[in-house]
Amino acid sequence: MKMFLSDNNSGVHPKIIEAMVKANEEHVFPYGNDVYTKKAELKFKELFGENIDVYFVLNGTAANVIGLSAALRSYESIICTDSAHINGDECGAVEKFTGSKLLQVPNSNGKISIDDIEKMLKLKGNYHRTQPKMISISQCSEFGTVYTVEEIKEISKFAHENDLYLHVDGSRISNAAVSLNTNLKEMITEAGVDILSFGGTKNGLMFGEAILILNPNISEDLKYIRKQGMQLISKMRYISAQFIEYLENDLYYKNAKQANDMASLLENELKNIKQIKITYPVQSNMVFMKIPKDVIKYIENKYEFYTIDENEGLIRIVTSFDTTEKDIENFVNDIKLGLKI
Numbered sequence: 001m002k003m004f005l006s007d008n009n010s011g012v013h014p015k016i017i018e019a020m021v022k023a024n025e026e027h028v029f030p031y032g033n034d035v036y037t038k039k040a041e042l043k044f045k046e047l048f049g050e051n052i053d054v055y056f057v058l059n060g061t062a063a064n065v066i067g068l069s070a071a072l073r074s075y076e077s078i079i080c081t082d083s084a085h086i087n088g089d090e091c092g093a094v095e096k097f098t099g100s101k102l103l104q105v106p107n108s109n110g111k112i113s114i115d116d117i118e119k120m121l122k123l124k125g126n127y128h129r130t131q132p133k134m135i136s137i138s139q140c141s142e143f144g145t146v147y148t149v150e151e152i153k154e155i156s157k158f159a160h161e162n163d164l165y166l167h168v169d170g171s172r173i174s175n176a177a178v179s180l181n182t183n184l185k186e187m188i189t190e191a192g193v194d195i196l197s198f199g200g201t202k203n204g205l206m207f208g209e210a211i212l213i214l215n216p217n218i219s220e221d222l223k224y225i226r227k228q229g230m231q232l233i234s235k236m237r238y239i240s241a242q243f244i245e246y247l248e249n250d251l252y253y254k255n256a257k258q259a260n261d262m263a264s265l266l267e268n269e270l271k272n273i274k275q276i277k278i279t280y281p282v283q284s285n286m287v288f289m290k291i292p293k294d295v296i297k298y299i300e301n302k303y304e305f306y307t308i309d310e311n312e313g314l315i316r317i318v319t320s321f322d323t324t325e326k327d328i329e330n331f332v333n334d335i336k337l338g339l340k341i
């Protein structure tokens with residue numbers, strides 16, 4: 001059974017498993033001093049440019065926490081949207097480990113606006129208040145929408161003009177690259193991002209994310225923060241080997257493309273049905289829609305998905321790298337049966 005609850009429902013891409021099995025053959029140095037980790041770092045440099053530092057961690061929350069910790073003092077705050085994963089879905093991990101306050105601003109289709117960031121800057125210099133030092137955005141956003149390269153450039157320009165850093169929570173960064181039909185260097189490095197949490201788990205890896213530090217002023221302490229933060233994995237080769245395979249043959253792109261294409265297929269199949277309303281622009285691998293409540297009950301028996309608001313009939317469908325056209329066809333047919341059309 002295929003699930004649509006999250007892209008974490010899918011398994012691991014077979015090529016990733018093969019890469020892990022190959023990496024299992026010999027003894028290597030631990031804690032990242034191994035050939036796999038060196039090679040994976042080089043792969044990241046090929047994609048993002050030479051002047052970056054790469055740190056592997058186990059999961060997305062850790063990537064956000066450790067990356068943000070490296071650039072902040074506890075009296076400095078992070079501006080993010082109310083819908084940001086770091087705000088609502090990480091159990092306060094960022095606040096606990098960085099000590100920094102999150103300053104929430106409203107989202108528009110999941111995205112932040114410079115006007116709202118600017119309002120927070122009134123706090124600067126007031127020593128009774130935390131000092132804004134970081135903007136954090138999610139690419140893709142929690143509603144599956146995507147910042148254009150131009151938008152990221154504008155936010156980073158604004159950040160740097162105001163002595164702020166820009167962090168990107170890229171747990172679905174590959175889906176964004178596909179959506180924008182751009183490369184990672186253009187979207188991240190050249191757009192002026194300072195810290196990126198680069199996701200892999202949602203797009204075919206078993207586990208493992210990478211923190212990329214693009215601003216050399218930040219990097220110094222990260223290796224200590226990662227160890228103290230319990231994310232320096234002794235058998236790191238099992239993360240690195242996955243990333244080599246993921247990046248070397250564009251697997252990150254192919255997997256994300258399949259997931260995005262399936263979301264777009266679903267949107268196309270449903271958008272002209274009058275009882276269904278797609279609520280956010282479908283730009284990656286998520287479809288949010290309002291459907292009649294009795295239809296939710298009907299499809300709930302067969303599929304797993306997230307009901308965001310039962311009263312409004314708002315549900316979220318997430319496709320994965322292994323979602324097929326047949327999966328979408330079956331799902332659409334079942335929705336139609338529920339609608340009796």
Ligand SMILES: Cc1ncc(COP(=O)(O)O)c(C=O)c1O
Pocket residue numbers: 059060061062085086138141142169171172201
């Ligand atoms: C936007 C975003 N950031 C970060 C994460 C955190 O990932 P993890 O569950 O691996 O800690 C998620 C996971 O759902 C996410 O959707």
